[in-house]
Amino acid sequence: MVERTVRSLRYLLLGLAAGVGALVTVVAGVTGCAVLAVTHLGAPAFLATTAVARRLAGLERRRAGLVLPDAVPAPYPPTEADTVLARARQRAAHPATWRDAAWLTILFPLALVCAVVAVVALAVDLAALTSPAWAWALPPARRGDLGFITVTTLPRRALTALAALVALPVLARLVRALATGQASLAAGLLGPGRTQRLTERTDHLARTRSRAIDAQAAELRRIERDLHDGAQARIVALGMTLALAERRLKALGPAAAQARADLAAARAEVNTALDELRHLVRGIHPPILTDRGLDGALTALLADHPLPVTSDVRLPHRLAPALEAAAYFLIAEALTNITKHAHATTATVTVHPHADGTLTVTVTDDGRGGADPDGPGLTGLRRRIEALDGTLALTSPTGGPTTVHAEFPCAL
Template sequence: MIRTTASALAYLVSSIVAGLVGLVWSLAIIVGVGLLSITLAGGPAFLGAAWVTRRLADLERHRAGWVLGTAIAAPYLPIEGATVRQRVSAVATQPATWRDLAWLVALFPLGLAGGIAAIVVTVVDLAAVVAPAWAWAVPNPRAPFPMDPLMTTMPGRFGLTVLGVLLLPVTAWFLRTAGLAQARTAQVLLAPGAHRYLVEETTRLAQTRRRVVDAQAAELRRIERDLHDGAQARIVAAGMTMALAARKLPTGAAAASDVDLARRQLDDALTELRRLVRGIHPPILTDRGLHAAVAALAGDSPLAVEVRGDPDDRYPPAVESAAYFVIAEGLANAGKHADARSCVVTLARTADTVTVTLADDGQGGADPSGSGLDGLRRRVEALDGQLTITSPPGGPTVLSAELPH
């Protein structure tokens, strides 16, 4: 309480000086840059003025943090451009540039009013508390009632002390309220606004799109490689075996062994194709939903897997597909790399989010930037979701994916 009140008082009092500096600087750059704008020095002058203005605004964000508890985040976007003209355009098109200037101008009346009020209220209250120490030195025989008995008599002076102590909570409340109101006003102008959010969101979506395209290309290459090296090779071998058997039949040579071999090769090819289809999109996921597909994964897993969630709950197809592959990769990693013996898979749903959580009892130490987990992250981010991994050395590992639906 005392600390927050002292911080609010320091903020309000220092705003008098900060407001004066901000007003003088604002007028100087408006006039100076305005006059230089018709010359070749206009661009560099504008960039230099913007740099200093941003430093002053950063100081204001830090000062507001005395009251808010944390400094206001900077709203600036990176300045790009090879020429002065391009850099001037990059700075001038950022709303934060002009909001900084608006706050430096508005700070003067706000800081002057708040600072003077804070000084007067604080001085009057503290003076009343210590009235017995000084009131005797300023006698005033013409003081009106009730100031005359309060200032000129000992009981009156101690009465002022009692009154001042009783008003200390009110004074502290006023200082905190006034300081918070001014800091909130600063936050409105100096905090990151919708422009920065939209730019950052656009950049994030562009990066996510590139990652999704890369992931899809890698998936297509994997499917092509599996078809070429797996099922296709087995089918070709079966065809060659059948051709060999066909050549033996007219000569009366035994071809039964070749036919049996061809049949086994075709069976292996069919198994490989089914495995590949399950890797692309398992049919059970479409037919019976995510819970049933995960239960099938759990049955094939060497781990003891417990599946929690509503078996009858269905989700959008894209969400089910992404969640399925997150779980499949998580179970594979738990058994292959973490030496886990058991795993709990939880499927939870809120109004707008599906949360998939895998918790194993393995040794931990998973690398969140590894290729397998990075592929999962791309798949989740493609749906504007978020993948988090907690895997301290010694375990346990918790893999969580939040998918909007």
Template sequence: MLRATLRSLGYLSSSLLAGPVAFLWSLVSTIVVGLLSLTQLGGPVFLGAIWVTRHLAAFERNRAALVLDSPIGSPYVPVKADGIGRRVVGVAAQPATWRDLVWLSVLFPLGLLFGVPAVVCTVVSAAAVSAPLWAWAVPNPNAPFPMNVLMLTLSGRFALAGAGLLLLVVTIRLIRVLARAQARTASALLAPGRHQHLVDEAARLSESRRRVVDAQAAELRRIERDLHDGAQARIVAAGMTLALAARKLGNEHAAVADVDMARRQLDDALGELRRLVRGIHPPILTDRGLHAAVSALAGDSPLPVEVDADPAVRFPAAVESAAYFVIAEGLVNASKHADAGQCVVSITKAEDRMTVTVADDGHGGADPHGSGLEGLRRRIEALDGELTVTSPAGGPTALHAEIPL
């Protein structure tokens, strides 16, 4: 509380100095830019004035952060236009440019409104509390009642100190309330506005779209590689074995053995193709929903898996697909890498979001940026969701995904 009070008092008292400087700069810069706007110097002077204004506004954000619980972010959008004219237009089109100027203009009256009461109350409270130390040095026999009693007698000085302590408690509360009011006003003007939020959202969506395209390309490459190295190789081997069997038809027993081997190889190839299809999109997920698909995964897992979900609830196809692969990856990691003894899968629906959690009791230490988890994160982010991985050394490990519906 002491540190917060000192920061609040420093913020308010420094506003008494920063306010006149900010007001003077906003007045002078506005007049100079206005007078030179009709000349060739208008553009460069405007950009230079905005550069100084933004640095002053950044200083104000740092001062307000002394009082607020979180720092104030930068609201500016980078201007990549070539030429002074286009840069002037790009900078002038940003609302943050003018909100900075408004704050620098109103800081002076706000500083007086909030700073003067805080400083005066602080001085009066400190003087009253320390009255026994200094009041004896300023005797005034003509002082009116009750000041003559409080200042000229020892008991009165200690009574004044007690009253100062009570006033100090009120002053501390007043300082923090005034400082937070001024800091919130600064945040309302200097924090990123709707324009900045829209720009950031567009950039985030653009990045998510790029990741989706990359993920799709990587998925196609994986399918091609699996087909080439897995099922195709097995089918080729089966064909060669059948060819050898055809040459050995003279020896009936040898031909039967080769044909049997070929059948086993074809069965393996068929199983490989089925696994490949499930890796792309399992048919059970489409036919019976996420609960049935996860139950099938749990049945095939070498670990005991507990599934906590409502079988009657269905989700959008894209959401179910993303959740399925999160659960599949979590179960594979738990069985192959985490040395886990059991795993719990939880699927819940809260309002307009689905939450998926895969937790195991393994030794932990999973890499959140590994290729498998990074692919899952891109898949979830493409749906405007979020995937978090908690895996401290020693365990346990938990994959937590939240996907909007």
């Protein structure tokens, strides 16, 4: 508690020196910018003034750390402009510039009032607390003055010291409150504003989510490679071994007929397991999607579809892996639903990027319509698309046609 009080008093006293520097900076900066505003030196003068102001504001943020539990972050964005005039306009448009100016303007009178109140209160209290020790130094003629009436006798001196001792924690708390209030005001003006904090938080969450999605997509590709190169290869080798054993048993004649039947059944199970594994691999992440991108994967997908599908896919470059996977599985699920439920004769798939940075994916069929927008298949796809900041819409009136339309931000 004593240490906090000392730090608070130190903060208030340092505020006087900081206030003088801030006042000089504000007066000189405003005067210089006003005089040079009509010349081509106005923008450099403004940049120089705000640079000094930001340096002082940085010192104020560090000084606030004497009493605040958390450090005050700097609110300044990186400078992106190239020319002096553009940098000056960018700096003038940022609210932190004017919040710095507001704090530097009020710092000196605020620091002066807070420091005087704290110092006078503590000085008077300490003087009263030590009154028995120094009362003897007063001339006898002065001990009856109004200002020293409480130290004329020994009981009065003891009572004064006791009152000062009781008041000392209260005054120490006052000093801490003055310092905390001043530092909190500095943090509110010199730190990031609420809008800026929300924007930075949103950007941070968007970056972390994008990295998480990319990591998930990479992990799915790794699982697909492990299954394709590991388990699937071993099952293929097992099937070949069983086939070789079956051929060798044929040379034994009818006595090995039952063994050959068992091997044939084992081969059938191995082939079934291999087909299921291949289907699982394609469901996790089709290898062709990694090798040839969304355009090549859709070409293979549509070629295997039982219905005639017209496609219009225009992709000038590869998309992000997570975006390619989401678009692919959306189209694959939509075509599967068309085959199972729509009773359609044709389907159309379009994939178009747009100049505004979005990618649209549309699947349309001429079936009977009436699809459920809240079905489990579309719900899972909608969640996967929304994780990429995309949207999914289903239009399926009774009698058809049914249209599944999705939009993705291509920046992902």
